[in-house]
Amino acid sequence: MKILVLPVLLAATHAFVPIDLKSGTLTGKALVEYVNSVQSLFTVEHVDVTKEFMKSRVMDVKYASPPPSDEIRSTEVNTVLAKKIPDTFDARKKWKNCTSIKMIRNQANCGSCWAFGAAEVISDRICIVTKGARQPIISPTDMLECCGYYCGYGCDGGYSIMALRWWVSTGVVTGGDYQGDGCKPYPFCMSAGCPDAVTPDCALSCQSKYNKEYAKDKNFGSSAYYVGWNVSVIQTEIMTNGPVEASFKVYEDFYKYKKGVYQYTAGEVLGGHAIKIIGWGTENGTDYWLNANSWGADWGEKGFFKMRRGVNECGIEGNVVAGKADVDTL
Known part of the structure; x- marks a missing residue:
């Protein structure tokens, strides 16, 4: 009789907690089923x-959290909450002329998600800040x-806040995906014959077909900061600035995600991962x-996905960062 009752109990509780202790050992087709x-x-x-x-496409799990030495709240932005926050929001629709918001890029088998x-x-x-006039x-x-060591360890991972601080202090050049346009396109791809994903040496030059010097291609930020854990604060930041x-932590069931609103259900942790939040809604x-x-x-x-909001699913609300462009240099 217990065997008949168990699936019903599991189905009733799936929206709140991982299903059972054995679920963490499932993998492959058994996990999917x-x-x-x-x-x-x-x-x-x-x-x-x-x-x-799968693990080559994420980073060391430690990078899902702020740097241990960081005084996280000392650089948190002082956000004035929006008077009205809509039930749904999609940055692709608000800033329709910004091509980059709609783009899905490909880091291949390098844990460079923090940089992406x-x-x-x-x-x-x-x-957004130039109203579409500049779209690098x-x-x-x-x-x-x-x-380098300032951010982390290349393809093994890095801290998102440090990448944005590096943008402020050093600037970042342009560059598309594999064999793409800009000063420094991405060196890795997923096709046969692509180079092994090993962190490249630092090159202070652009690809030969690009007609601009490396130093003159730099784009600078004016600030880099943590966004508060509060859902309304994160929403206000996205609505206002982009x-x-x-x-967050990545489990095997996330890697196999196809559609819907993700919440951790089963599978072992693969590592940490960094992504871009562009909006919210209810499904x-x-x-x-x-x-x-x-x-x-x-x-x-x-290339897009949905993840449960308001419960810090897999830690997604605990390490949100952003920054502002230096308009004087644009």
């Missing part, structure tokens, strides 16, 4: 890759190569953050 059978908030699909490959998240936020905010696609490669960067009664990932448009909802 389990997650899809015990909850209905989101859907996962089987991806035929090794666990080592920062580069995406910087790109968006330059466009900022290079994650420049930070990956040259920020998308933000957030970091089937569940509040969510709307996010842009950097795993290409074939992952998730054409």
Whole structure:
């Protein structure tokens, strides 16, 4: 009789806690079948890759949190809450002329998400503050190569706040994805014959086909700061200044995410990850953050995903950072 009752109990509690202690040991197809059978908030699909490959696309889990030595609240922005926060918000719709907000980039098998998240936020905010007059696609490669120990350890991970501080102090050049445009395009891709994802040496020069000097291609920020844990504070920041960067712990069921509102259900932790939050909404009664990932448009909802909002799911609300462009240098 207990065997018949258990699935009902599990289904009733899936929206609040991980299902059971054994779920953390599930992997592969067994994990997919389990997650899809015990909850209905989101859907996962089987991806035929090794666990080592999955881990190569995230960073060391320590980078999901602020630097240990950081006085996190000392640089938190003093946000005046918006008088009215809408039930739904999508930065792609508010700033329709900003191409970068709609872009999904691809970090390949390098744990450079921290640099991608920062580069995406910087790109968006330059466009927003100039009302679309300037729309550079900022290079994650420049930070990956040259920020060094200040930010972290390249393809092994880095701190999102340090990447934005580096933008303020040093500036960041332009650069698209693999073999793309700009000063420093990304050196890695997912196709056969692509270079191994090993952190490159710092190069203070642009690719040969780019007709601008490295130093003159730099874009600078005027500030870099933590955004408060409060949901309304994060929403106000996004509505006012543009998308933000957030970091969280990644589990195997997130890697296999296909659609819906994600919440951790089963699988072991793979590492830390940084993404861009561009909005929020509610789906089937569940509040969510709307996010842009950097795993290409074939992952998730054409590269985007939703994650439960208001419960600090996997730590997503605990390490939100942003910055402002230096308008005097634009």
